[in-house]
Amino acid sequence: MFKCIYNGEKEAKAGKTVFGETIRKMIEEDPQVVYLDADLMNSIGTSGLEKSFPNQVIEVGIQEANMAGLSGGLSAVGKKPFMHTFASFAGRRCYDQVFISIAYAKNNVRVIGSDPGITSAYNGGTHMPFEDICLYRAIPHSTVIEFTDSAMTAALLPVIKERPGLTYCRLSRKNCIAIYSEDSVFEPGVANILRDGKDAVIFACGYMVSESLKAAETLEKEGISTAVVDMFTIKPLDTAKVLEFAEKTGAVVTAENGNVVGGLGAAVAGFLSETRPTPVIRVGVKDEFGQVGTPEYLAGVYGLTPADVVAAVKKSISLKK
Amino acid sequence: MLTPLKEFATDIRIQQMEEFKARGFGHVGGSLSITDCLAALYGGIMRIDPKNPNWEDRDRLVVSKGHSGPALYAALALKGYFPLETLKTLNQNGTTLPSHCDRNLTPGVDMTTGSLGQGASTACGMALGLKLSGKDSRVYLILGDGECQEGQVWEMALFAAQHKLGNFIAFLDYNKRQLDGYVTDICDLEDPAAKFESFNWYVKRIKGDDPDKIYETILETQKNQKDRPAMIVLDTVKGGGVKQIEDTTLNHHLNMTTELADEIIKQLIKQKEG
Numbered sequence: 001m002f003k004c005i006y007n008g009e010k011e012a013k014a015g016k017t018v019f020g021e022t023i024r025k026m027i028e029e030d031p032q033v034v035y036l037d038a039d040l041m042n043s044i045g046t047s048g049l050e051k052s053f054p055n056q057v058i059e060v061g062i063q064e065a066n067m068a069g070l071s072g073g074l075s076a077v078g079k080k081p082f083m084h085t086f087a088s089f090a091g092r093r094c095y096d097q098v099f100i101s102i103a104y105a106k107n108n109v110r111v112i113g114s115d116p117g118i119t120s121a122y123n124g125g126t127h128m129p130f131e132d133i134c135l136y137r138a139i140p141h142s143t144v145i146e147f148t149d150s151a152m153t154a155a156l157l158p159v160i161k162e163r164p165g166l167t168y169c170r171l172s173r174k175n176c177i178a179i180y181s182e183d184s185v186f187e188p189g190v191a192n193i194l195r196d197g198k199d200a201v202i203f204a205c206g207y208m209v210s211e212s213l214k215a216a217e218t219l220e221k222e223g224i225s226t227a228v229v230d231m232f233t234i235k236p237l238d239t240a241k242v243l244e245f246a247e248k249t250g251a252v253v254t255a256e257n258g259n260v261v262g263g264l265g266a267a268v269a270g271f272l273s274e275t276r277p278t279p280v281i282r283v284g285v286k287d288e289f290g291q292v293g294t295p296e297y298l299a300g301v302y303g304l305t306p307a308d309v310v311a312a313v314k315k316s317i318s319l320k321k
Numbered sequence: 322m323l324t325p326l327k328e329f330a331t332d333i334r335i336q337q338m339e340e341f342k343a344r345g346f347g348h349v350g351g352s353l354s355i356t357d358c359l360a361a362l363y364g365g366i367m368r369i370d371p372k373n374p375n376w377e378d379r380d381r382l383v384v385s386k387g388h389s390g391p392a393l394y395a396a397l398a399l400k401g402y403f404p405l406e407t408l409k410t411l412n413q414n415g416t417t418l419p420s421h422c423d424r425n426l427t428p429g430v431d432m433t434t435g436s437l438g439q440g441a442s443t444a445c446g447m448a449l450g451l452k453l454s455g456k457d458s459r460v461y462l463i464l465g466d467g468e469c470q471e472g473q474v475w476e477m478a479l480f481a482a483q484h485k486l487g488n489f490i491a492f493l494d495y496n497k498r499q500l501d502g503y504v505t506d507i508c509d510l511e512d513p514a515a516k517f518e519s520f521n522w523y524v525k526r527i528k529g530d531d532p533d534k535i536y537e538t539i540l541e542t543q544k545n546q547k548d549r550p551a552m553i554v555l556d557t558v559k560g561g562g563v564k565q566i567e568d569t570t571l572n573h574h575l576n577m578t579t580e581l582a583d584e585i586i587k588q589l590i591k592q593k594e595g
Contacts (some may be wrong), residue, residue, distance in 0.1 A: 001448070015391060023533070055453045056453070058449070058484075061479070061480065063476035063479070065442070065472075065476060066473055066476035066477050067440075067472045069439050069441070069442020069473065069477070070442050070446035070449060072432075072442070072443045072446060073432070073442065073445060073447040073448075073450060074446045074448070074449065074450040075434060075446075076381075076424070076431070076446070077446075077451055077454070078377075078449055078450070078454070079380075079450045081452070091583075097439055097442065100436045101436075101439045101443050105424060106425050107431075144465065176529070214472075216355050280440075
């Protein structure tokens, strides 16, 4: 079970710190775990592990395609590989390798993509992944997860370690807004109801979870009761909760830190249109490339602020029959 | 009289022809050119147990030029991984023998390949994993020459040397031809042996049409490669061992009439009988 501790404050530890600590713990506990990185260990908190654990930590160098293939091969001889690179490269630079050498070949590999969406900030357009959710969703039988905060990262990584097939995880390196208590437990495929409501529901993931909670507080003051559900597993979609809240509220908003093309909103809208047609307003990047800037600035540019979510909820309610 | 390995190679060629004959077409040229290498590997080099295809301590083979599956399937069937009759289902609806190798469909196939360059990395990952686990199994890899135009092959080449994968032997099926024509006219490899040497691999270059010579070279390589990955460049002929196919200019993928297949099979049986 999970406990929501959201109060708008940031978590104490950066995402990369918790990621590095958790990878280390898994390596210590399970000799079959192998961690691979493409020259970004200094960026993600795993630096130095290759010296302490030379038989379990592989610094591949700047060759993402080879890293994906190596991971597939490692899985085929019984290892449990985790490979990390920036989410931009995890999607674009090794897509065919992930598709064929991992997923199609039925190897068990966890791909970690860091700096999702606008959180890549000063790395700008070349490094700003708005498309990775769409790409990974399109791989048959894949699992697509976005860690909401560090408590979830620490709790879910060991669960994912045993998950068969391809699992893709979006991870922020920075200090997220704290959402969960450290003793929270998560189950892939089971969405978390962070806030109940009767007038509308927001299905959010990643960076947009805290922004959606802020929006719900604003709406509450205006007398609009809004549920917020953390869809940290984007695939497989928790269709039971989507249906439950669509029926209960009749007004649906999705919120994600990425392109609306093929993302969480597309998944929710696609499911609802076939089961219970409901207005779905998608908050997300509207088919644009990235650019440099602070996350706060970029949220304004791409329409990812709490105010954008508030407007989407009102629009969704206005479309109710 | 043929040596046992040459006889095995001839049998692999005969069974390939049965596959192509049953389907009427296939990747004939590149399957024939790796046949002598497969005969050496499955004729005694590889530690395998056809009764237990997933035996943990086996050696592995990745045919990265995955379109040469028909040659591998013939070798596997002859070794008893599945009945010879199954070969006639190549590329039929619902088959366990698809055009490109699939580890989830065919007993004895160690890795799924077909998107060129990718088998290089998965084979390398297997060799790395086995080394990290302290196992003494070896990993063999067959690359195509056209395939080496993929950058991923050279990423792997850097990595395997860096990680001192002395349990890893790759072969280059240097038959000089690719789908659209001659490698030298399209994007030349120049001297692949020199290239791999400069990547700090242990390298041998031999004619690739004699399974006994390939067998010896593998044993010698295993003895001498120490902690280096090894590359054995095989100078082969696309369509090798079957004159009619060798003489066909664009022989990557061919139609195979029953008449032509029967003629070739008859010719190969005659070779066996001396």
